[in-house]
Every structure is written in structure tokens, then in C-alpha cells.
Amino acid sequence: MVRFMLKAKSYFQNFLKKFKASLLTPTLDQKIRYFNIFKTLAASLLAIVITCFILIFASKSPLAAIRALIISPFKSRFWVGEILRAFVPLVFTGVAASVMIKCGQFNMIGEGSFYIGGFIGAIVAIYLPIKGFGGVLIACLAAVAVSLIFGLVPALLKAKLNVNEFVVSLMLNFIMLWLGMYFLQTFFRDEASGDIATKIIPDENRFHTLLSGTYLSTGLIVAVVIAVLAGVFLYKNKSGFIIRTTGENPAYAKYAGLGVTSAVILSQLLGAAISGFGGAVEVLGGIEGRFNWKALPGFGFDGFIVAILAGNNPFLVPIAALFLAYLRTGAVLMSLETDIASEFIQIIQALIIIIVAGQAFLRKLKNRILFKSEIQSEEVKA
Secondary structure, X not given: OHHXXXXXHHHHHHHXXXXXXXXXXXXHHHHHHHHHHHHHHHHHHHHHHHHHHHHHHHOOOHHHHHHHHHOHHXXXXXXXXXXXXXXXXXXXXXHHHHHXXXXXXXXXXXXXXXXXXXXXXXXXXXXXXXXOHHHHHHHHHHHHHHHHHHHHHHHHHHHHHOOOHHHHHHHHHHHXXXXXXXXXHHHHOOHHHOOOOOOOOOHHHOOOEOOOOOOOEOHHHHXXXXXXXXXXXXXXXXXXXXXXXXXHOHHHHHHOOOXXXXXXXXXXXXXXXXXHXXXXXXXXXXXXXXXXXXXXXXHHHHHHHXXXXXXXXOOOXXXXXXXXXXXXXXXXXXXXXXXXXXXXXXXXXXXXXXXXXXXXXXHHHHHHHHHHHHHHXXXXXX
């Protein structure tokens, strides 16, 4: 234990030393990374300012609406818990989307995988005789396994036949939805519930409450761990390097013999597996205590918003997910306290994506950074 603590202390000190060096004398890559973070923050702030301006004309009490959107989410423990509860699924799908986009794969399977993962996780947790941690673990692994099977379809079609993964995954989402609905209604429906839903999941096979007075479950911890592991995999692992290189320059990766085909398949499988895992965590830690989704939940699509905000960096996904969860919780409170509907938050999301994705946004500043770095490197060489 003492040895472990000493190693942890040494690792933390080295991390702080490197982080300080990256701030004082950043490399060109680090400058670009910092610029992208700054661009996202600026875009988010600008979108909120524009939204507040729109609220002035859209609401009869604009100040109350702005206060509800920005301040009300922190007014009680319960609403802070709601922010964190909304944060959990966004982390899973955001990480899944980031891994696939890093490899240049615009795969939408996260939506269907999240749904089918939730369904399989619930069914296994209900009928599995094993209870407790073992039951939860097996339910999550079953969800991952089924998601991987579906994830193989667009991955192999893309890798072997160069079939567009976006189209295949989009159609596959609805196949997973209707398969889940068929099995739910035919074999696993609880007639006594009066709804199209499974039986109640045993408490022993569910994630426990993390914060008293809220609906937040221990799935929060799992989500953060997954984000960290995905970041370590992408930036500290050989396979992760190959995935990133394939996404940045596929021609170079292929010429260098880095295994482009394997990277394409692996990235899409990881995306499907992480999303499926997230679906299981969401259901096993959810308020309802049973699976009752009659449509695609939308978290897979939200994952792409989170990934864009995070710059496709799993380490930054929790921050982006927390920001989006905060805005959505604020929108709910705004609809409860004022005359503005909660759907108004879609305007903010759209503005952020448009500004962040716009190639012209802050382009001059980025070019200035690159030019200055080039001049400095030339002076060092001289």
C-alpha cells in the first residue's frame, strides 16, 4: 500500500511538472489543442449570449427566464443531482462518438446500441439468478456483447467493401429498435404494469443511489472511469495511435502499414460497445426501475454534440457532457418557472454546433498562432 501511494505521488508530481511545462512553453500541437478548447468555450459563451438576447424578445419575463436557465440548476441538491444524472448517458455516447470520429468513422450506431444495451441489460438483470455486483456486471457485459454483434455489421461492411458506415448504422438503429420492441411486447412485457415495459428490475441488480435526496446513481463513477480509460487508450496506446493516425491521414497510415482495416473495425466496435454499456448503466440506474423505452432515446445523437464540443477528446468529454447536461436542466427549470418551453435549449445546441463547426470561426487567430510558432521555430534553428 505504501509503495502504491509513493508511485501515485510520483506520477502526480510528474503530471503537474509536464502540465506546467506545456503551459509555459507549449509545442505547436499543444497550442493548437489549447486553441481548439478556447474556440469551443468562446462558441459556447457566444451561443448563450445570443440565446439570452433572443429571450428578451421571446419571453414576457426575460430576466426570470435567463435566471432560471443559468442560476436555477444550482438552487438545490435535487437539481444538482439532475444535472449529474443527465451527464451520465452523455458521457458514454460522447466517448463512443469521439473514438469513432477520431478514426474518421461517422458511425451513428451509438443510438441503437444505447437502446439495445438498455434492453439486454434489463432483461439479464431481471431473469439472472445471480444477484448483487455479479448480476450487474453480467448484465452490463451481456449488453456490450449484443452491441458488439450489431456493431460488426457497419464495421465489416466499411472495412471490407467500403460501404458508407453512416447509412448502414442509421438503418441499423431502427432494426435494433424494432427488434427490441418485438421481443419486449412478445416475450418480456409485464402485463400488470399497464405499459409496454419489462418487470421491475430487482434492487440487488441495480446501481445504488450515489447522492441522497436525488436520483443520481453510482453509474456516474462508471461513466467517468470509461472516459478516462478511453482517453488513455487513444493517447497512450499503440492501437489508439493507429486509430488517430488513420483518422488524420488514412493514406499515410496505409502507406506506413499501420493496419487501417483493423483500426476502422476496432474504432466502430468500441463505439458500439461503449454505447451499449451506457444503455445498460442508464436502465440499471434509472428512475423507472424497468425498461420501457418505446423509441430511440436520442442519447446516441446527443453523443455527437458532446464529441464536437470536446474536440473528439475522451478526456474532455466529461466537461462537455456536464455543460450540456447543465444547459438542459436549466431549460427544464426555465419551462417550469417561465413561459418558455424546454425545447428552447435546442436553439443553444444548434448555435454552439454551428459556431464550433464553422471553419471560418476564429480562423485568423488560429493562423496567427501557427505563423508565430513557425517564426519561433525558425529562430531557434538559426
